[in-house]
Amino acid sequence: MTIFIIRRLMQSWIVILSMAMIVFSGVYLIGNPVDILINPEASQQEIEDVIRSLGLDRPLWEQFFHFIANALQGDLGNSYVFGSPAIELIFQRMPATLELATTAMLIGIIVGVPLGILAGLNPTALSSRFVMGSSIFGFSVPTFWIGMMMILCFGVTLNWLPTGGRGETTMLLGIEVSFLTLDGLAHLIMPAFNLALFKLALIIRLTRAGTLEVIHQDYIKFARATGQTNKTILFVHVLKNVLIPVVTVLGLEFGNIVAFSVVTETVFAWPGMGKLIIDSLENLDRPVIVAYLMIIVFMFILINLLVDILYSVLDPRIRLRETR
Amino acid sequence: MFIKSMKIALVAFSVFTTAVSAQAKDLIIGARTDPAIDPHYQWLSTNVAYSLHVFDALIKKDSEAQWQPGLATKWKSVDKLTWEMSLRKDVKFHDGTPFTADDVIFSFNRLSNVPNNPNPYTANVRTIKEIEKIDDHTIRIHQSKSDPLMLGPLSAFFIVSKKVAENATTQDFRSGKAAIGTGPYKFVEYKPGAELALKRNDQYWGDKEPWDNVLFRIIPNDQARVAALLGGDIDVIDFPPPTEVPAIEKNANTLVFKRPSDRIIYLILDVGREDSPYVFAKDGSKIKNALMDKRVRLAMSLGIDRDAIVSKVMEGLAAKANQFVPKGIIGYNSDLPELEYNPEKAKKLLAEAGYPDGFSLTVHCSNNRYVNDAKICEVIGQMLTRIGINMKVETMPKNIFFPKISAYKKVHFSLILIGWGNSGTGTAGPFLTSIFHTPDKKRRMGHANRAHYHNPAYDKMGEDAAAEIDPAVREKKMQDAMAFIVDKMVGIPLHAQFVVIGTRKGLVATPRVDEMTTAMSIREAN
Numbered sequence: 094m095t096i097f098i099i100r101r102l103m104q105s106w107i108v109i110l111s112m113a114m115i116v117f118s119g120v121y122l123i124g125n126p127v128d129i130l131i132n133p134e135a136s137q138q139e140i141e142d143v144i145r146s147l148g149l150d151r152p153l154w155e156q157f158f159h160f161i162a163n164a165l166q167g168d169l170g171n172s173y174v175f176g177s178p179a180i181e182l183i184f185q186r187m188p189a190t191l192e193l194a195t196t197a198m199l200i201g202i203i204v205g206v207p208l209g210i211l212a213g214l215n216p217t218a219l220s221s222r223f224v225m226g227s228s229i230f231g232f233s234v235p236t237f238w239i240g241m242m243m244i245l246c247f248g249v250t251l252n253w254l255p256t257g258g259r260g261e262t263t264m265l266l267g268i269e270v271s272f273l274t275l276d277g278l279a280h281l282i283m284p285a286f287n288l289a290l291f292k293l294a295l296i297i298r299l300t301r302a303g304t305l306e307v308i309h310q311d312y313i314k315f316a317r318a319t320g321q322t323n324k325t326i327l328f329v330h331v332l333k334n335v336l337i338p339v340v341t342v343l344g345l346e347f348g349n350i351v352a353f354s355v356v357t358e359t360v361f362a363w364p365g366m367g368k369l370i371i372d373s374l375e376n377l378d379r380p381v382i383v384a385y386l387m388i389i390v391f392m393f394i395l396i397n398l399l400v401d402i403l404y405s406v407l408d409p410r411i412r413l414r415e416t417r
Numbered sequence: 418m419f420i421k422s423m424k425i426a427l428v429a430f431s432v433f434t435t436a437v438s439a440q441a442k443d444l445i446i447g448a449r450t451d452p453a454i455d456p457h458y459q460w461l462s463t464n465v466a467y468s469l470h471v472f473d474a475l476i477k478k479d480s481e482a483q484w485q486p487g488l489a490t491k492w493k494s495v496d497k498l499t500w501e502m503s504l505r506k507d508v509k510f511h512d513g514t515p516f517t518a519d520d521v522i523f524s525f526n527r528l529s530n531v532p533n534n535p536n537p538y539t540a541n542v543r544t545i546k547e548i549e550k551i552d553d554h555t556i557r558i559h560q561s562k563s564d565p566l567m568l569g570p571l572s573a574f575f576i577v578s579k580k581v582a583e584n585a586t587t588q589d590f591r592s593g594k595a596a597i598g599t600g601p602y603k604f605v606e607y608k609p610g611a612e613l614a615l616k617r618n619d620q621y622w623g624d625k626e627p628w629d630n631v632l633f634r635i636i637p638n639d640q641a642r643v644a645a646l647l648g649g650d651i652d653v654i655d656f657p658p659p660t661e662v663p664a665i666e667k668n669a670n671t672l673v674f675k676r677p678s679d680r681i682i683y684l685i686l687d688v689g690r691e692d693s694p695y696v697f698a699k700d701g702s703k704i705k706n707a708l709m710d711k712r713v714r715l716a717m718s719l720g721i722d723r724d725a726i727v728s729k730v731m732e733g734l735a736a737k738a739n740q741f742v743p744k745g746i747i748g749y750n751s752d753l754p755e756l757e758y759n760p761e762k763a764k765k766l767l768a769e770a771g772y773p774d775g776f777s778l779t780v781h782c783s784n785n786r787y788v789n790d791a792k793i794c795e796v797i798g799q800m801l802t803r804i805g806i807n808m809k810v811e812t813m814p815k816n817i818f819f820p821k822i823s824a825y826k827k828v829h830f831s832l833i834l835i836g837w838g839n840s841g842t843g844t845a846g847p848f849l850t851s852i853f854h855t856p857d858k859k860r861r862m863g864h865a866n867r868a869h870y871h872n873p874a875y876d877k878m879g880e881d882a883a884a885e886i887d888p889a890v891r892e893k894k895m896q897d898a899m900a901f902i903v904d905k906m907v908g909i910p911l912h913a914q915f916v917v918i919g920t921r922k923g924l925v926a927t928p929r930v931d932e933m934t935t936a937m938s939i940r941e942a943n
Contacts, residue, residue, distance in 0.1 A: 124820025136861035364610035
């Protein structure tokens with residue numbers, strides 16, 4: 094298993110490097126960031142001076158090798174827009190996004206799995222139909238619209254919850270978090286729920302399908318025949334088997350939430366990193382775009398690895414092997 | 418049961434939040450962008466607006482973009498290339514150090530030497546060769562060429578403390594270590610992407626500010642910003658989208674303040690290239706650039722219904738324009754007539770010019786740079802189709818658009834929609850020497866000439882006007898140049914967009930012509 098992990102991590106570097114290359118040349122193709130960033134009153138001479146000072150007059154391959162050489166020393170370049178190191182910008186905003194994503198995921202799991210199992214155990218009951226029916230909304234109604242409606246309803250009209258932002262934060266192990274203060278929680282609940290809606294619908298459907306399948310398996314019948322209680326059957330035999338596909342999807346979805354929760358972050362003015370990547374794309378802030386995507390790729394690789402490891406814990410039939 | 422306890426919790430939250438916002442004399446402003454904090458990094462009007470709180474410049478611009486004393490109390494020209502300025506005495510930086518001429522000279526040298534800066538402030542001091550210290554509170558500014566308009570841009574040249582900013586990086590400003598100025602507010606804390614906190618500077622040399630604390634909450638999304646105001650979370654917002662302005666006006670707890678800005682939105686026509694990339698005959702074959710004929714350009718202006726654009730597209734939040742600077746900016750020529758809307762006359766002119774059946778033309782626009790830019794473009798496409806020109810409309814994000822209209826490389830389009838702000842100097846000077854002036858790299862002129870217009874007579878008019886020291890003569894010269902270029906119709910002026918500020922009830926906002934939102938322009942209603 095250790096060899097498996099080491100090998101996986103080594104492969105990840107190849108992926109990250111090619112990612113950097115693709116993004117680097119892609120952004121280069123769109124155009125020169127100075128054309129967008131510079132004040133319209135700057136003269137031609139001033140524009141050329143700036144392009145030279147940023148090294149943007151060099152050929153692409155030279156810029157790329159310069160970038161890689163710096164990257165190997167841990168320097169992914171400075172943002173053109175903020176002037177601070179790209180990597181620092183991203184890590185500054187990461188806790189906010191992680192907090193939001195984790196809360197959303199927890200809401201999804203805590204609410205979704207029980208509902209899914211219930212719907213799977215009694216597929217014909219009225220309550221199950223209601224759960225399944227409403228999960229369609231979670232899938233099909235766009236997140237930003239629900240977000241706006243939630244703000245309008247709870248923030249503007251009823252004035253129960255703040256309309257956006259992070260609220261009061263406290264430090265937990267050197268990281269700023271919102272969920273430990275009342276004000277922070279009030280700010281967190283709406284965006285987290287908004288972000289969770291889609292995942293919730295997904296989890297309910299996956300769990301229900303899994304339950305329907307597992308419940309008719311021989312080992313469940315056998316467990317029943319041996320006289321085990323409903324509780325044991327449900328929590329040991331059904332749940333464990335249902336969770337395997339759910340874990341796979343959750344892993345990928347968690348990555349997605351962290352990397353691209355931009356819609357929710359924008360609507361609720363949540364100072365996370367999803368907003369950062371959109372702004373950076375708009376301004377062709379190449380150092381930030383490249384660094385961001387490299388970090389995201391690495392995160393996905395890590396999550397996939399964790400999912401693989403979780404598999405072997407949940408299902409002993411699956412062994413992690415060195416694949417050849 | 419669960420729902421019920423949720424409800425109780427929610428009520429508890431709302432009670433809690435109202436209790437917090439009920440504190441007096443604090444101002445929360447919802448802003449669109451993050452601040453740079455370092456006043457010499459990233460020359461954007463939004464950054465200048467943030468800097469106005471913490472720092473001062475030699476010249477202060479009032480809400481009409483006219484020059485007022487700042488850290489300089491008096492200025493006079495010694496000769497054509499030299500200005501002498503008296504500096505304000507008894508001014509202290511936030512850390513207690515007194516302000517002297519050394520800080521001015523230090524700031525001048527720092528301005529052009531901030532590393533990794535894609536948008537330096539250097540253009541604001543481009544004609545200054547050297548700043549000489551006469552004594553602690555007198556300086557002499559030596560210019561490389563006569564440029565009396567320099568006084569305007571000096572308002573964006575912020576003075577930092579030599580003591581703390583020597584060797585300070587942009588990063589040190591963001592952390593607050595070097596964010597020490599002489600301005601009306603002191604820096605407290607900056608959380609990237611979230612908020613900037615300021616508190617009143619009680620030692621300020623000017624009028625004391627009424628707000629104890631000012632908090633800028635960064636909310637880039639337009640709808641979210643409006644919702645935060647309507648929900649009572651914040652006191653002030655800038656740049657609400659035009660479609661949301663009626664909602665703020667109608668709400669009993671919020672108010673709208675508006676005025677025309679310094680930014681004129683206009684069309685630039687390619688009048689210089691015989692083979693223009695997007696001018697074709699109706700059948701798609703290549704023809705000689707029809708836009709070179711003045712009658713065609715006039716016809717296009719006659720075909721545009723500016724009233725309709727202002728009322729329908731801009732929802733009334735714009736003022737029609739008949740020239741390239743708005744009223745109040747020096748160089749505005751009040752003798753110029755309104756630009757007429759007359760499609761019949763337009764068709765006649767087109768026929769006279771040899772295009773009775775029109776021709777094909779594409780208009781290119783950004784879709785996220787100016788207020789409603791893409792919508793304006795579509796409407797103009799329809800209006801010009803009605804006078805017989807076969808129009809196509811292409812809109813694109815600004816990061817694609819601007820690299821393609823770079824005047825110093827290649828302008829890829831034939832007809833473009835663009836805007837130009839005039840409050841840098843508060844005069845038409847930069848417009849006259851940049852937009853339709855013959856490109857001249859060495860003398861730093863004509864750098865935004867996307868029309869390929871070349872006219873030595875016009876070049877001279879603009880240069881003379883911008884270099885004139887006598888303000889009255891200067892104004893007259895600028896007005897003449899303005900009349901000249903409007904008559905040539907190389908660009909078609911459309912409108913000035915409005916600056917709009919939304920506030921909660923009980924506040925009064927005085928929007929600035931330069932579109933900057935500051936705590937200094939927000940007061941409590943009496």
